Amino acid sequence: MTLKLHARRLVAAIPHSSRQALALDPAAALAQQFDVRVVPVEELRESRGAGGWCDGLSFTTDQIVCYAPSRGSRRQNFTLLHELGHILVNEDDAALDWLSDRPDPDRDQERLCDAIAAEILLPEPTINQVLAGAAPTVDHLRQLHASSQASEEVCAIALAARLPVRGAFVLIRRRTATVAFAASSGWPPLRIPRGLAVPARHPLRDLGTRQRWIGWVTPDLRLAFTGHPAASPPSYHAENLLQVDAVAGPRRTTAILLDTSGAGSDIKGDPDETYALDPKLWPxxxxxxxxxxxxxxxxxxxxxxxxxxxxxxxxxxxxxx
Structure with missing residues (x-):
């Protein structure tokens, strides 16, 4: 059984009414329906060393969840549900057996708890409704964020999983021009670390609110080539380039990076189209x-x-x- 299936199985075991309560107000639902003591702790504001994305800590034996308070924020909701994931996993023999056979069980446990939180906050019918049968674009992240209680990071994870080619959704802080979060899919995964700085005079750094940039980048973001993705990229680096479509919001720039190596030259499109990454044209x-x-x-x-x-x-x- 895979990580995704374990997450779906554990969430499916929670009554539907409880899942709804958890999505709307995790702190209250944990206390009232799961008998979990929820404790705010200001010092918990760093990401987990094993790779989880949350500001929390759980003591599963004592049914206690500590979290960095940020009242009403979607990140706080994700943190609380991630910690609920630790409690659910600790009580499930099948999940523990699966983790014991993994090469990096600590990291996979964090990923599993992330997946549990995302499954509660962003159920599959919501994703399907927003995508409406289309492949993900940068615009879908904003739509999915508005249609759910999930954070932008959770929406990025869900949309990256639906990409039909190897790629990533990247969130870039405009104030500091650094990567705030990246969710990738495909193999080998694109490694775009948090905190990666966008170089000076890079198009992704200079976008104004609601401005869009389409072109190519390298995975480390150090190089950028302006141009329409439907055209052939610079051949001397073609195997290392990713098609990119990016839109700047008030605080963050959202970018979708796509690996079309080996098939990029076959992608056709109308150069006058605003957005040529048509899902029907993907390899x-x-x-x-x-x-x-x-x-x-x-x-x-x-x-x-x-x-x-x-x-x-x-x-x-x-x-x-």
Whole structure:
């Protein structure tokens, strides 16, 4: 069983009414329905060393959750539900057995708790409604954020999982021009660390609110090439370039990075279109019948590193999603 399936199984065991209460007010639901003592601790404001994205700490034996208070924030909600994930995992033999066989159980436990929190805050029907059968774009992150109680980071995780090619959703702080968060999918994963600085005079640094930039970047963001993604990238670095579409918001710039190496020259598009990363034009593998939705659809150009099956273009799900 995969991480995604364990997360879905553990969340499905929670009564529907309790899941709704957790999504709306995690602190109150934890105390009232799960008999968990929730304690605010100002000092808890650093990310977990094992890679989890939260400001909390749980004592599973004593049913205590400590968190960095930020009243009403979506990040606080995610933190509380991440810590609930630790409690659920600690009480589940199947999840503990799975973790014991993993090469890095601590990191995978944090990822599993992240997935549990995301599953509660951002249920699959909400994602499907926003995407409406299309592949993710930068605009979908704003729409998904407005349609749910999930943070931008959780929305980025969910949308990255639906990309039909290897890629990433990246959130960049405009004030400091540094990466605030990156969610990647595909193999090998794109490693875009938090805190990575956007170089001076880089197009991603100079965007004004609501301005858009389309071009190519290297994964480390040090190089950028302005130009339409439908055109061929500079050939001397083509194998290292990622197509990028970015839009600046008031506080953050959202960018989607796509790896089209080996297939980028086959992507066609109208150079007059505002956005040429048309999902219908993305590279595909041979068609197959999706076991999730039953459609005869093509999968993405990468295989899921957990189940080995690329995501269906119709529903965006692989075998384990």
């Amino acid at each position: 595909t593998q041979p068609g197959y019948t999706c076991s999730k939705c039953g459609n005869n659809a093509a999968s993405g150009s990468y295989e899921c590193d957990e189940c080995g099956v690329g995501p269906c273009r119709a529903c965006g799900r692989c075998r384990c999603f």
